[in-house]
Amino acid sequence: MTGNLSYPIGPFVAPKNIDQAQIDSWIQEIAELPAKFSATITGLSNDQLDTPYRPGGWTVRQVIHHLPDSHIGSYCRFHWALTEDNPTIKAYDEKAWANLSYQKEVPIESSLGMLDHIHARWVVLMKKLTDTDLEKTYVHPEDGKVYILREVVGMYAWHGNHHLAHVVNLKKRMDW
Numbered sequence: 001m002t003g004n005l006s007y008p009i010g011p012f013v014a015p016k017n018i019d020q021a022q023i024d025s026w027i028q029e030i031a032e033l034p035a036k037f038s039a040t041i042t043g044l045s046n047d048q049l050d051t052p053y054r055p056g057g058w059t060v061r062q063v064i065h066h067l068p069d070s071h072i073g074s075y076c077r078f079h080w081a082l083t084e085d086n087p088t089i090k091a092y093d094e095k096a097w098a099n100l101s102y103q104k105e106v107p108i109e110s111s112l113g114m115l116d117h118i119h120a121r122w123v124v125l126m127k128k129l130t131d132t133d134l135e136k137t138y139v140h141p142e143d144g145k146v147y148i149l150r151e152v153v154g155m156y157a158w159h160g161n162h163h164l165a166h167v168v169n170l171k172k173r174m175d176w
Helices: 020-041 060-083 094-098 109-126 147-174
Strands: 137-139 144-147
Touching: 020 060, 020 109, 020 147, 060 094, 060 109, 060 137, 060 147, 094 147
Parallel strands: none
Antiparallel strands: 137 144
8 A cells, every 4th residue: 555545556557477377366356346345335324435535536435336337337348359359449437427416316235236246247257268368459539548458457456456445545544
């Protein structure tokens, strides 16, 4: 953990050589995230859920709703990369999504359930990927960057742990 409130586990940096052991480790982290996140937020009050994890940052509630939104998107991106030739994916404005007014009314349990279910399917998919599959790519439309699935597995393991660390650190700072 770093002292950086925005990036408590640091930014994602893909290793130069990503072997199957690394892929398997990342898949395991993705598999474990829903239970870890649920355990971390268990017992938080509505006031605590509505507390930003840092000044100007999202609330715990927004982070909870963001994770399935983001990971469903990645799940779809995997499918596009596996079934199309280097597709350009659809981007979304995650900040605008997090600020949609209905998000405050949706029970966090629904987002935690979505996260659990999408990860259950995504993990099965990722465990079936061959070396050829892991070399498949997609293009992000905003910057034209090409993403390779081998690295994207790690990026989303990091993404889940990144947001988990936001909440864990907030709880420590607030002595919850």
